[in-house]
Amino acid sequence: MPTSKLLASSFNERGVYPCPVCRVGKITNMPLMEAMYCDFCHQIFTINIEKQQLKMPSRQPPLIWHWNGLTWTEAQLEGVELGWGYVLGAIAFVSLPTGLIGIIAYHLPPRADAPITWLPSIWTVLTFLSHFTIIFWLFVEIYQIPLMAYWRAMQQRFLHR
Ligand SMILES: [Zn+2]
Known part of the structure; x- marks a missing residue:
């Protein structure tokens, strides 16, 4: 060609x-x-x-x-514009709950002799991870076909060699 x-x-x-x-x-x-x-x-x-x-x-x-x-x-x-509104929404969705819980954890620390002093920090991290995962999953959901098709094609190519 x-x-x-x-x-x-x-x-x-x-x-x-x-x-x-x-x-x-x-x-x-x-x-x-x-x-x-x-x-x-x-x-x-x-x-x-x-x-x-x-x-x-x-x-x-x-x-x-x-x-x-x-x-x-x-x-x-088709019919969907992923504009800046969605990006800002996604950032807010991840950062606001994480920030809120982080602020509470920072300003209201548990007593030093409490058995679970690490809980607020872990909770902040978990909040971030869970919200981030939702956004990441939505992103993959939109683009998964290209990624999956690519992965399948590469597998086929190697398997048939
Ligand atoms: Zn192709």
Whole structure:
């Protein structure tokens, strides 16, 4: 496949493009279909030439990518904008309860002879970890398909060697 095809500026159904999921394979048009197929992770994508868009319909809501002329933009969930509001919300969700419990633990320390003086500190750490885990899980939930597809593809590649 000539590399000049990879440098084509606009997305069209005859081109060869890097796979946005595994970032290893190449996606090419499936004959007679408005779809593209990755030769590495075997994902199938539907294409929208007008919008320069690639969609992975195998999950709901579908993940979509836009072609910027050189590469695919970060994956987006169709109909979902992950803006700064969400980022600030996530930071607040982790830091506020942790901060609150940390302040209480700092200003109201247990008596030095109490048997569980370490409890407030541990509780602060646990609060942070539990809230952070929820945010991390949400993040993975959004992006898990690319990660999992990549992992599966790598496993297959090594197993079939
Ligand atoms: Zn792929």
